Amino acid sequence: MILAIPSPLGVALGIATAAAYGVTAAAASRLSRSSTQWLLALAWLLHGLTLATGLAGGTPRFGFAPAISVTAWLVLTVYAIESSLYPQLKVRRALAVLGAVAVMLAVLLPGTPLHVSASPWLPLHLALGIASYGLFGAAVVHAWLMTRAEKQIRLAAEPQGGVPLLTMERLTFRFVTAGFVLLSATLLAGLLFSETLYGGAVRGWKWDHKTVFSVLAWLTFAILLTGRARFGWRGRTARRVLYAGSALLLLAYVGSRFVLEVVLSRAIS
Template structure:
């Protein structure tokens, strides 16, 4: 899901963005924190320019790869804000690799145009869904950092100055909570206003693969939040539930669109 255009300028911006991300990942271990952050910031700006160019063209295109591209940019935006408060959050190489891969995928699989009968409100509905993807992706990265920190503590190899486990855990569940709220809004809008959003040719609600996986993901995240609030779930048990819910959510849109676009070669928006 992205407002993007496969124009020559859009392709050039995408290639420049991927190169900037690749350079950041390759040089991350040789540069100091400030220099690598500058490189990552440049890649982030190029990524933003690619998305803005798509908005300026006015041709809405949607697909699994553009959805991953926007999600990666949102995660990097979260990191840009968060690194100001927590300078020891060192995941620049991982984020650069993720961003570069997502941009390249969006160049190869740019998605399909939005149906002409769709409502002007549809981009807002899709934006809610993408924002929930971004927040859950940020939660997954923090959960991974939390697991890595736990392993390092057990092996007595934890670096000095790293983020405390409790801080990582608190950040993880803040992102889960925010993503759950946005996912709930997305599902409610799809349940109640599908015909208005997608056009009268679309049924109000249908239990296709996307709907089933989305609801399963929503239930999984709801169970996770209830389990944490009522039973104090934390650590590996909580992160496993988070990973399961995130996988279901990934299958909901990205997985179903991948099957339609790449395997079945269908271009339904």
């Protein structure tokens, strides 16, 4: 729900989506792979319909929970594409739980209205930022799968993922690279066009906590990609830097909005 509308239809769709994810997570160990895939696909489609409903008219809204919801949907979209290429991937239950939690958060906390004077381009700017969240989220999922596979190899057990570690590593850095490009575009747009995007409500580059954490995240990912290219960083070192950058990026918007919207109970636009 990039532009979440707290309507009865949106709430009903959100609850139905969370229920579909919940059924998928509960039945994942008892059903065949194809049956679980179909259930997850149904939940993913309902999730997409919920997001589309949020985009259809009304007062534009945004917040930390809608951001998480969109990120989760993007991660699931990546998985849907990858599972056709690498059917060995086994993260359906974890992704179903993630989807259920994300959707219910967005139902309960649909965000706050954007500035009435905001530019029509602002949703695109937000979409770029959330797309980078989704790509880095996919990278984190792959890094976690690599960690799990390495532990299983050390225990002389067959890796459950079934995808070679080198392949998983290449996929991880492809997502990091794509996410870095989108994050760079988002920051550049905010630097050059912030006054236009927010209709004069924000003048110039504003060094608030969101900006500081975003820039720190960008620097961390830049270091990661440079270390990979020049020094061959891989394995635990690369994953730690990836996790650090992702945590900073999460704090940049989701964390700050959570504190303001929930902890401090302040409505912000």
